[in-house]
Amino acid sequence: MKPTDISSPDxxxxxxxxxxxxxxxxxxxxxxxxxxxxxxxxxxxxNWHSNVFPGILGRTCDRPCxxxxxxxxxxxxxxxxxxxxxxxxxxxGEVLSRMPEIPSERNGKRIACVGAGPASMTVARDLAPLGYxxxxxxxxxxxxxxxxxxxxxxRLPEEVIDEECxxxxxxxxxxxxxxxxxxxxxxxLAEGYDAxxxxxxxxxxxxxxxxxRKEAAANIHxxxxxxxxxxxxxxxxxxxxxxxxxxxxxxxxxxxSARRLGxxxxxxxxxxxxxxxxxxxWEKEDAMHEGIPILNFLVPKEVLHDNGRLTxxxxxxxxxxYDEKGRRSLLPxxxxxxxxxxxxxxxxxxxxxxxxxxxxxxxxEFDRWGLPKLDADTLQSTDPRVFFGxxxxxxxxxxxWAVAHGHQAAVSIDLLCKGEDVKAxxxxxxxxxxxxxxxxxxxxxxxxxxxxRYKVPQLPAEKALRDITAEVELGYDREMAYLExxxxxxxxxxxxxTAKACIECDACVDICPTDxxxxxxxxxxxxxxxxxxxxxxxxxxxxxxxxxxxxxRVMVKDEDVCLHCGMCAERCPTGAWDMQKFLLETAxxxxxxxxxx
Amino acid sequence: xxxxxxxxxxxxxxxxxxxxxTRRDYEGAISTLCAGxxxxxxxxxxxxxxxxxxxxxxxxxxxxxxxxxxKTPTYFLGAAHGFNSVHGRMPSxxxxxxxxxxxxxxxxxxxxxxSASIGFGQFAHSIRRGVNMTYxxxxxxxYGLTKGQFSATSDKGSVAKKGNVNTDQPIDLAAIAVQLGxxxxxxxxxxxxxxxxxxxxxALLHEGSAFIDVLSPCVAFNNHPGSxxxxxxxxxxxxxxxxxxxxxxxxxxxxxxxxGALTEVVQHDGSILRLRKLHDGHDPTDRTSAMHYLMExxxxxxxxxxxxxxxxEATPLHxxxxxxxxxxxxxxxxxxxxxxxxxxxxNASLR
Numbered sequence: 001m002k003p004t005d006i007s008s009p010d011x012x013x014x015x016x017x018x019x020x021x022x023x024x025x026x027x028x029x030x031x032x033x034x035x036x037x038x039x040x041x042x043x044x045x046x047n048w049h050s051n052v053f054p055g056i057l058g059r060t061c062d063r064p065c066x067x068x069x070x071x072x073x074x075x076x077x078x079x080x081x082x083x084x085x086x087x088x089x090x091x092x093g094e095v096l097s098r099m100p101e102i103p104s105e106r107n108g109k110r111i112a113c114v115g116a117g118p119a120s121m122t123v124a125r126d127l128a129p130l131g132y133x134x135x136x137x138x139x140x141x142x143x144x145x146x147x148x149x150x151x152x153x154x155r156l157p158e159e160v161i162d163e164e165c166x167x168x169x170x171x172x173x174x175x176x177x178x179x180x181x182x183x184x185x186x187x188x189l190a191e192g193y194d195a196x197x198x199x200x201x202x203x204x205x206x207x208x209x210x211x212x213r214k215e216a217a218a219n220i221h222x223x224x225x226x227x228x229x230x231x232x233x234x235x236x237x238x239x240x241x242x243x244x245x246x247x248x249x250x251x252x253x254x255x256x257s258a259r260r261l262g263x264x265x266x267x268x269x270x271x272x273x274x275x276x277x278x279x280x281x282w283e284k285e286d287a288m289h290e291g292i293p294i295l296n297f298l299v300p301k302e303v304l305h306d307n308g309r310l311t312x313x314x315x316x317x318x319x320x321x322y323d324e325k326g327r328r329s330l331l332p333x334x335x336x337x338x339x340x341x342x343x344x345x346x347x348x349x350x351x352x353x354x355x356x357x358x359x360x361x362x363x364x365e366f367d368r369w370g371l372p373k374l375d376a377d378t379l380q381s382t383d384p385r386v387f388f389g390x391x392x393x394x395x396x397x398x399x400x401w402a403v404a405h406g407h408q409a410a411v412s413i414d415l416l417c418k419g420e421d422v423k424a425x426x427x428x429x430x431x432x433x434x435x436x437x438x439x440x441x442x443x444x445x446x447x448x449x450x451x452x453r454y455k456v457p458q459l460p461a462e463k464a465l466r467d468i469t470a471e472v473e474l475g476y477d478r479e480m481a482y483l484e485x486x487x488x489x490x491x492x493x494x495x496x497x498t499a500k501a502c503i504e505c506d507a508c509v510d511i512c513p514t515d516x517x518x519x520x521x522x523x524x525x526x527x528x529x530x531x532x533x534x535x536x537x538x539x540x541x542x543x544x545x546x547x548x549x550x551x552x553r554v555m556v557k558d559e560d561v562c563l564h565c566g567m568c569a570e571r572c573p574t575g576a577w578d579m580q581k582f583l584l585e586t587a588x589x590x591x592x593x594x595x596x597x
Numbered sequence: 598x599x600x601x602x603x604x605x606x607x608x609x610x611x612x613x614x615x616x617x618x619t620r621r622d623y624e625g626a627i628s629t630l631c632a633g634x635x636x637x638x639x640x641x642x643x644x645x646x647x648x649x650x651x652x653x654x655x656x657x658x659x660x661x662x663x664x665x666x667x668k669t670p671t672y673f674l675g676a677a678h679g680f681n682s683v684h685g686r687m688p689s690x691x692x693x694x695x696x697x698x699x700x701x702x703x704x705x706x707x708x709x710x711x712s713a714s715i716g717f718g719q720f721a722h723s724i725r726r727g728v729n730m731t732y733x734x735x736x737x738x739x740y741g742l743t744k745g746q747f748s749a750t751s752d753k754g755s756v757a758k759k760g761n762v763n764t765d766q767p768i769d770l771a772a773i774a775v776q777l778g779x780x781x782x783x784x785x786x787x788x789x790x791x792x793x794x795x796x797x798x799x800a801l802l803h804e805g806s807a808f809i810d811v812l813s814p815c816v817a818f819n820n821h822p823g824s825x826x827x828x829x830x831x832x833x834x835x836x837x838x839x840x841x842x843x844x845x846x847x848x849x850x851x852x853x854x855x856x857g858a859l860t861e862v863v864q865h866d867g868s869i870l871r872l873r874k875l876h877d878g879h880d881p882t883d884r885t886s887a888m889h890y891l892m893e894x895x896x897x898x899x900x901x902x903x904x905x906x907x908x909x910e911a912t913p914l915h916x917x918x919x920x921x922x923x924x925x926x927x928x929x930x931x932x933x934x935x936x937x938x939x940x941x942x943x944n945a946s947l948r
Binding site (some may be wrong): 073074075425440446447448450503504505509510511513514515516535550551563565567570572574575 | 609787
């Protein structure tokens with residue numbers, strides 16, 4: 001193998017599994033250390049710079065970071081990264097003064113954002129400090145989009161939404177046009193904006209198409225619309241027996257909301273198997289914890305009604321079959337159909353994009369799935385002035401992806417307004433610094449906690465079910481949060497090896513608790529992986545290879561299960577190993593941009 | 598040294614041996630020796646060998662004297678019996694323990710000061726008597742704890758950290774062990790576990806006095822140009838192909854490298870040192886040949902590593918003395934204290 005090029009930012013970034021997995025690349029270990037130090041406001045700001053909505057995401061994020069967490073590979077469960085983020089938000093002090101100032105002098109460029117969801121708010125937040133004049137349009141009375149309308153209050157209190165939307169929109173430089181739905185892109189473009197960002201989400205719930213649907217329509221509701229009605233207080237009750245169709249997080253929000261509005265027998269019915277459901281495992285757990293059974297492998301066949309009054313639904317039993325390519329199909333088992341009686345049905349089987357307000361001749365091309373044709377890096381559409389992000393870009397994803405898109409689009413818009421090539425993406429800001437303070441003293445806490453993941457305290461179910469606005473999760477207190485922070489392995493503190501200093505004494509090999517390090521003859525990667533001290537079977541994780549040793553061998557470190565405990569560096573007599581903190585911030589629009597009009 | 602204990606988390610695919618233990622289960626407390634000390638590598642080799650042999654840690658007794666090397670039993674086999682004895686007195690304490698309880702596996706760990714200077718006589722007599730043990734000397738050629746004076750195994754002409762040149766002849770513990778009747782004698786290098794681990798395994802399995810002289814560089818005081826026991830020095834003469842195959846008990850041990858492989862490098866001080874493997878003409882079961890071979894190579898200025906001599910059918914001390922076949926702690930009161938009549942009979946037989 002060729003020696004690893006550690007000067008490429010991607011190499012060490014990938015070692016920080018959580019940050020690499022986060023669409024917005026939040027420097028997770030950095031803020032976890034700040035929480036451990038009790039520096040909640042600092043931790044909040046690290047988050048705020050990367051993901052804009054720490055308090056909201058700390059309660060609702062899909063947490064792609066957690067399945068990626070290295071802790072999950074050396075122990076049973078990942079660090080509770082998401083809930084630690086909430087700790088930073090819950091305990092922060094005054095943070096407004098730490099946010100970048102909005103200059104009173106504008107740069108003369110006007111940007112329109114369609115929709116006031118997370119993607120648009122991110123664009124606004126990134127660009128306002130640079131002097132842009134941002135106009136945000138939304139049909140609702142308050143900003144937040146999906147965050148405010150579809151996430152139930154028992155998961156996300158309204159104050160948190162208000163505060164963080166405020167940080168993005170109300171500090172100046174942004175004009176919010178609420179209660180104003182954009183109904184023509186052409187008209188918007190005609191208003192002379194320098195760029196338009198479309199962050200209008202995926203606002204249409206997928207319909208159920210079975211016999212009886214139309215007749216019983218009065219008691220069949222589309223999940224996302226129903227959730228919005230609940231959120232706005234238009235709906236305050238539901239029947240005693242409720243069927244929720246669908247296996248995603250929206251279905252989980254629907255069934256848990258129904259439980260709180262009078263649903264006594266609420267059942268979730270999914271087509272697929274329980275394990276293949278799209279909902280996050282913890283959301284399924286929360287639903288089941290509230291006495292909601294999840295019935296799987298049942299395909300809706302018919303809606304039963306008595307002269308238009310809904311009485312139940314019939315389902316066909318299916319089983320998963322896999323063809324030789326591993327593709328799944330759900331085939332009927334031939335068993336008798338299942339009938340479930342109910343008073344209401346909530347349909348949460350998916351969301352679709354809808355752009356009725358974009359005229360077909362407005363210059364925006366769409367693909368055959370009805371999604372805009374975009375450049376994946378710049379998010380620029382076929383009209384160079386129009387950018388897309390969030391669910392409007394590539395179909396329904398989640399908040400953290402919307403934020404990531406917002407940052408990407410903000411960079412593009414800034415480049416466009418400066419007359420630069422939007423494809424020439426700025427490099428991330430990377431800092432790497434030795435953590436050595438003394439012979440065995442490090443600037444980070446390198447002890448490895450053996451504690452198992454701490455459970456977040458919850459409101460007792462009987463209390464929680466009585467009030468739809470009572471937040472179920474109480475969040476970690478400071479003490480529990482501290483203990484949970486100690487489970488973080490500090491994967492951003494990198495093991496950096498200098499071959500010319502190495503005397504090949506084997507001290508690092510002997511001390512490494514997870515057998516990551518091997519000194520051996522070089523070879524091709526596939527073969528080399530088999531003859532390390534512990535075979536490197538996780539090929540997603542890189543091998544760190546360095547040559548230039550006196551014996552002609554190479555140092556090979558399998559990054560897979562390194563604890564970043566620094567033992568190799570402590571036991572190294574010559575300083576050939578060093579622990580260096582790698583801090584990467586993705587490129588954001590630079591403050592100096594566009595000031596010279 | 599490190600302040601923190603080694604994290605308990607281990608590789609998720611860490612294998613277990615025949616008795617269900619992982620290699621990590623054979624570890625001890627974290628080492629407090631200097632970073633990079635060869636002794637730590639030897640500890641790791643002992644851990645690996647005991648794991649490979651599936652030895653129950655609680656059936657091992659590790660004994661040592663005084664010195665850096667004698668601290669190391671704390672750093673491996675935390676679940677074994679341990680005795681940190683007086684300087685140079687490990688062999689007699691081990692002999693006593695062995696006589697009292699023949700069921701344990703005895704591992705003596707010593708250094709060049711502990712065995713070649715203050716405990717030279719003890720070393721000789723334990724070997725001579727055929728105590729069933731593995732006797733490892735962690736040989737760095739200096740007194741590390743007293744800041745690097747030449748020890749009795751330091752080569753003539755070797756240069757100290759401050760520039761002094763050693764004028765005394767070195768004691769070759771391996772050669773002496775062969776001469777004293779050790780039934781297993783080997784030499785190895787802490788930086789070559791592929792060679793060292795199988796040698797320790799073989800020694801632990803050997804029933805009789807097994808002696809291993811392990812070159813173990815002292816990073817703090819004897820790892821500089823001019824030293825004949827530095828990593829660089831040994832490595833420059835070691836082509837890293839000197840590995841032994843896994844050895845089974847009471848089997849003739851064969852090496853997998855080409856016979857007669859030899860490297861020669863001229864040092865700064867002009868001395869020539871060679872590290873070579875056992876010669877294909879060398880018969881490791883022939884004591885006379887082994888002695889001759891060691892003398893010959895020493896005269897040529899080379900370091901011989903690997904298995905030097907083994908007596909496959911050794912008779913250990915208990916067998917020679919005709920003692921009871923079980924550990925004394927398993928005997929009842931009546932056996933241990935047979936009474937006045939028995940004493941009378943013994944006295945009478947001696948009159």
